Amino acid sequence: MKTLLRPTTPTGHIVRHYLEMVVAMVVGMIALGPLWSLAGEALGWTAAFHAPEPASLIMATNMSVAMCAWMRFRGHGWPATLEMAAAMYLPFVVLFPPMWAGLISAGTVMVGGHVLMLPAMAVAMLLRRGEYIGHCATRS
Known part of the structure; x- marks a missing residue:
């Protein structure tokens, strides 16, 4: 019996890619996080790196670097x-902006940003379904 989530089905390709991206993001956070800590200490910027805005953007960078490297390795185009x-x-x-206005806390930004990036990834994938459904993505 053929299931929708098999890697050979269009849905299976999308689910596999989504899970690969989540794994790459976690690897990026684990691998690159300590480098930022070392850089912060070496430059005397540790406190600045722990402010909510830089901390969140550094975390997004850590996830993006690993995820983008994996996507390019897998043959996905730059767009x-x-x-x-x-x-x-x-x-x-x-x-x-809601944090700056005092409506949410820095912790809410960090947790909310991580939670909201999951549907944001799904939207990005839906915009280019063809790229994520095929066996081999084309390079751009």
Whole structure:
């Protein structure tokens, strides 16, 4: 019996790619996070790196670097890769104004940004369904 989530089905391709991106994001956070800590200490910027805005954008960068590297390795084009990276940053940036207005906390920005990036990734994928459904993506 053929299931929708098999890697050979269009839905299976999309689900596999989505899960690969989540894994790459976690790898990026684990691998690159300590480098930022070392850089912050070496430059005397540790406090600045822990402010909500830089902390969230650094986290988005860590996730984006690993995710973009994996996407390019898998043959995805630059437009799709950069859209997926934008999905890492946009949720945080959207939450900054409510934080500045005192409506939400810095913790809410960090948690909310991570939660909102998951649907943002899905939207980025839906915009280029063809790229994520095919066996081999084309390079742009």
